[in-house]
Amino acid sequence: MEIKVAIQGIKGSFHHQVAQEYFGEGVEIHPCLSFEELVDSLLSGKTEQAVMAIENSIAGPIIPNYALIDKNNLHIIGEHYLRIHQNLMVLPGQKIEDISEVHSHPMALLQCMDFLKKHPNIKLVEDKDTAETARRIKENSIKGIAAIASKTAAKMYELDIIAPEIQTINDNMTRFVILKKENSFVPQQDINRASLKFELDHKRGSLAAVLNVMSDCKMNLTKIQSLPKIETPWKYSFFVDVTFDNYSDYAKTKSLLEIMAEYFKVLGEYKNTKPLAE
Amino acid sequence: MEIKVAIQGIKGSFHHQVAQEYFGEGVEIHPCLSFEELVDSLLSGKTEQAVMAIENSIAGPIIPNYALIDKNNLHIIGEHYLRIHQNLMVLPGQKIEDISEVHSHPMALLQCMDFLKKHPNIKLVEDKDTAETARRIKENSIKGIAAIASKTAAKMYELDIIAPEIQTINDNMTRFVILKKENSFVPQQDINRASLKFELDHKRGSLAAVLNVMSDCKMNLTKIQSLPKIETPWKYSFFVDVTFDNYSDYAKTKSLLEIMAEYFKVLGEYKNTKPLAE
Missing domain, CATH: 3.30.70.260 (ACT domain)
Structure with missing residues (x-):
């Protein structure tokens, strides 16, 4: 039986990628739209483990997540590091001149600020999730709006990457923790x-x-x-x-x-x- | 001549309130849509001072703002503490049963989580600013969506408060710093x-x-x-x-x-x- 693992975000998110690297490709994923939902899914027993971003080598600790782990007495049983590559992606056929807005998670926007400052005519709009924006652009055939997300998301939602690896700092790692409700025995x-x-x-x-x-x-x-x-x-x-x-x-x-x-x-x-x- | 002060957010925001308490009611406000824009406004000389939230007694430090101050070699020349009261507000005539979504800044949503968990049918949507949502609801006569913001914002944008002081912790303070590009002489x-x-x-x-x-x-x-x-x-x-x-x-x-x-x-x-x- 596969382990049920809660992730923050939808399929194609960085959390999804971490779950696959840590638990293997066949892992059963439960997408959660917020970190609160992710914690609830563990507490209610809907999932057995969860993957949670906790710290980024550029933006620093994700403070509310520390509070969530503490308040709900969750147990950190492992960790995983992921090198973050961000890409600007659009509906096939769109060019950078066609783009008036870029939507993404605030942390992703922050990570690409040098690139974005070179395009002052493109308005930044904060969104809940990197992959979710990619999915929405595809599903609603949205023109004029670009997403910033992973290559996995571009592939999954069939978008064109018009600017690859636009993160300011190349060596940008995020640390994720693996959480359980009950503690595990680790030798x-x-x-x-x-x-x-x-x-x-x-x-x-x-x-x-x-x-x-x-x-x-x-x-x-x-x-x-x-x-x-x-x-x-x-x-x-x-x-x-x-x-x-x-x-x-x-x-x-x-x-x-x-x-x-x-x-x-x-x-x-x-x-x-x-x-x-x- | 009035001092030109950059604030994050629009009129009616908590930053606006801090600017008025610190500099006096007559202060000349320059609203900025992001903290990056606020820093740019100081660096370019468009404003002389800026008000920036730096730490909240519940949510903790606002990490990216520390990085912004450091990276741009800004000087902290003062501080101001504001007790945060959050209120649920809607277009006049709307009742809580009419509301399907609440839009606000992620920090404001987090501060009101206990109240919001009692209304699981209301979808939470993260927005850039507390007051900005209130303004948009008013300007576009949006029904079915509530904002979470200050009493000042409700008054300024003529919205009805249908649930006052919905923050989970009453003693919720935010620390703001006063920033300048050049250091000031303080005795x-x-x-x-x-x-x-x-x-x-x-x-x-x-x-x-x-x-x-x-x-x-x-x-x-x-x-x-x-x-x-x-x-x-x-x-x-x-x-x-x-x-x-x-x-x-x-x-x-x-x-x-x-x-x-x-x-x-x-x-x-x-x-x-x-x-x-x-």
Whole structure:
């Protein structure tokens, strides 16, 4: 039986591509129109796993998704990195001179800003999804509007790519996490990365003290961010990602954080799959 | 002569409200349809100052705006906090049963998610701006679609509020920064807050070492976040905000950061205006 996997967006989206690369071509996809819908699909048991974009090497962390994982006590059981290539696509026969608007996801528009600034006569319109715009252009034979999306989307919705790879930065990667409602057993020897959340009291130096301990325990901090605590404005939680060589070092870090932090929670322990820089 | 101030969004937006509270009712407003346009308006000299939302007490930091300030070397010369009240508004005569879609900015939709989940028959549609949707409903006499926006927008575009204050969390504040192209002279005795950016080498413990120094210098860290370094994926810069009592402590911190960090930059030195919790 195939695993049922929730993705954000429709078929042809980058989430779809990640699901295929991570679970295999035959994976059963459940498209969701928002990240909230994706979380609901996991919580209700409609799907067993979900693919969620969490961080982009240019635009940074996708903050509301951290909050969604935390609030709903989801478990990160894996990660996957995808190099993002964006393409300008139109209904076959249309040329760039015919285009008055380009519709895409705000993040995709942002990623292609240098290209788009060279075409100031083309109006930018934010849309919910990259592939969804491509699908709509095809289905309604819309002229004068271009989509920015993946090659997969162009192929799936039979659009012509009139400007390939228009992303400003070539080395643009997005990190996706694989989520489950219940935690999975991952063998300790396969774990070398963890996502943690903690809250500290407001004494000056409390964050430095925690980071000292983490450094002493040989944790490599790969990301840190303070996020407001819901319901108590301007009090912050800290979200950190660490990588490590020995699980025993990490186990020790957890014990110490339990003692030092006012609140401590593991969002996920999993295998680091970050590709090496080229 | 009135100061020309760029705001994101149109008249009736929260940015408009902040501009009026910060500069006074008579301020000359230049509406911009995107944050990029707002930055361009400052850089080209079309406006002298700009108001930019930077952080929300629920949704967290608005990451791309940090990148815009940094990339364009803008200066933060002040800040302003606004308590956000969201309202559901429609063309006069329309009732909630008549509404099939609600259009608003993604952040506004997110802030009202509990209310919206009680009305699952109303489809959520992301839009560029809260006030802009209100204006469009009025101008085109659109039935069946509601906007989520401020009371100011309802008044300005003559819409009926059918559900007031529908934000999930009542104590929802947004922090705005006041930006200039060139730095302003702010007297040292008025400065008790700074926004800093630094980059560190990848030695384990380097962030802890910097935070120790900041703590020793009596800096209160009010926010920290690692953001990817553009052009070098997965290398991080750190953005921190600090408050302090004595400028001399802060001056010492700056000198030490110049030595310790691979790269160090002040995004702004200004007066902390954060209201006390109620």
